[in-house]
Amino acid sequence: MKVDEINHKIKLIRTMMKDEAMEAVYIKKQANYSWLTAGGLNQVGIGSEMGAFGLLLTMTSLYCVATNIEATRAKVEERLEEKGFEFLIFSWDDEKGESRSISSIVSPKSIGSDCGMGKDLNRQIQKLRFSLVDSEIERYRLLGDQVSRSLEEVLFRVKPGDKECSVIGRLTESLWDHRIDYITIFCASDHRITNFRHPIATEKKIEKRVMLGVNARKGGLIVCLTRFLQFGPVDSQLHKQYRDNVEIDCRMIEATVPGTPVNEILKLAVREYSRLGYESEYKNHHQGGSIGYQGRDYRVNFDSPYLVQNNQGFCWNPSISGTKSEDTILATNGTPEFITHPCSFPTITVETETDRYIRPDILSV
Numbered sequence: 477m478k479v480d481e482i483n484h485k486i487k488l489i490r491t492m493m494k495d496e497a498m499e500a501v502y503i504k505k506q507a508n509y510s511w512l513t514a515g516g517l518n519q520v521g522i523g524s525e526m527g528a529f530g531l532l533l534t535m536t537s538l539y540c541v542a543t544n545i546e547a548t549r550a551k552v553e554e555r556l557e558e559k560g561f562e563f564l565i566f567s568w569d570d571e572k573g574e575s576r577s578i579s580s581i582v583s584p585k586s587i588g589s590d591c592g593m594g595k596d597l598n599r600q601i602q603k604l605r606f607s608l609v610d611s612e613i614e615r616y617r618l619l620g621d622q623v624s625r626s627l628e629e630v631l632f633r634v635k636p637g638d639k640e641c642s643v644i645g646r647l648t649e650s651l652w653d654h655r656i657d658y659i660t661i662f663c664a665s666d667h668r669i670t671n672f673r674h675p676i677a678t679e680k681k682i683e684k685r686v687m688l689g690v691n692a693r694k695g696g697l698i699v700c701l702t703r704f705l706q707f708g709p710v711d712s713q714l715h716k717q718y719r720d721n722v723e724i725d726c727r728m729i730e731a732t733v734p735g736t737p738v739n740e741i742l743k744l745a746v747r748e749y750s751r752l753g754y755e756s757e758y759k760n761h762h763q764g765g766s767i768g769y770q771g772r773d774y775r776v777n778f779d780s781p782y783l784v785q786n787n788q789g790f791c792w793n794p795s796i797s798g799t800k801s802e803d804t805i806l807a808t809n810g811t812p813e814f815i816t817h818p819c820s821f822p823t824i825t826v827e828t829e830t831d832r833y834i835r836p837d838i839l840s841v
């Protein structure tokens with residue numbers, strides 16, 4: 477199955493090469509490498525955008541360009557030779573080894589890349605990733621299910637007095653046990669939930685409330701979700717606000733239909749904020765966007781030129797000071813599919829004119 481997926485993507489790249497009048501394309505970003513190789517990893521540092529070795533594609537041949545450090549693992553574990561890639565290996569101390577290896581195959585004037593070599597084709601390559609194929613969707617569902625379970629199980633074990641950073645440690649341990657890493661992770665408690673939209677974890681001890689969210693990654697694919705925990709009963713005002721927040725999210729999800737301009741979904745969200753009495757809250761944080769092999773392929777703004785694609789991942793994240801609603805979905809020609817979802821959390825039901833959504837509630841213990 478992976479061979480079929482890889483061959484399909486090689487065809488997409490070569491069609492793009494024709495359209496761009498390029499003789500070769502060099503791919504090195506982690507996201508693009510994982511996409512092209514159906515879940516492979518060319519990373520060393522998990523936080524870096526660029527991989528440690530790259531793939532060179534011409535109209536007739538495939539190459540892996542790597543130092544002698546990286547070539548062995550690329551052969552043994554990435555199994556690139558079995559996938560049709562010939563190796564161009566240079567010494568780790570040869571600063572011009574990468575460019576010289578590529579120039580031995582194709583003229584620098586005839587190449588495009590995602591890493592600053594020749595013509596910049598990053599945006600064109602990124603667009604090829606938007607619509608996931610069936611085998612990717614299968615992996616995405618498994619990832620979404622596991623991350624949902626891990627995050628919710630961690631919150632069930634949180635106690636007052638735990639430090640925010642300790643909660644992060646427990647979640648990362650659970651994720652890594654399934655070889656899932658992360659690119660963004662947040663834990664906030666009490667006043668920090670209201671005060672900061674991007675609350676990186678501190679050593680603050682938890683008192684009454686916790687928000688935990690993550691962008692988790694496996695084989696390049698990324699899912700995103702956020703959940704809330706409350707010690708003691710949730711007061712009626714907070715619960716109403718949270719439910720209103722979830723309703724805004726559901727309206728956005730409902731509108732995420734292939735062919736829809738993404739900026740129209742943002743405009744709808746702004747109207748929903750206003751209708752529910754939170755007119756200016758949308759100004760305090762971006763509302764999310766497309767997701768897949770990046771935490772957000774793009775954040776939707778009022779000038780975004782994109783249309784929703786079939787089988788494209790999205791993660792909307794509308795927020796009101798103190799609450800947020802965030803899960804990963806897949807836009808389809810039918811009903812949007814939830815990739816992350818409540819597993820052990822209590823749920824609330826939001827009904828719109830055309831659908832009924834089961835969403836996570838605040839966990840009260």
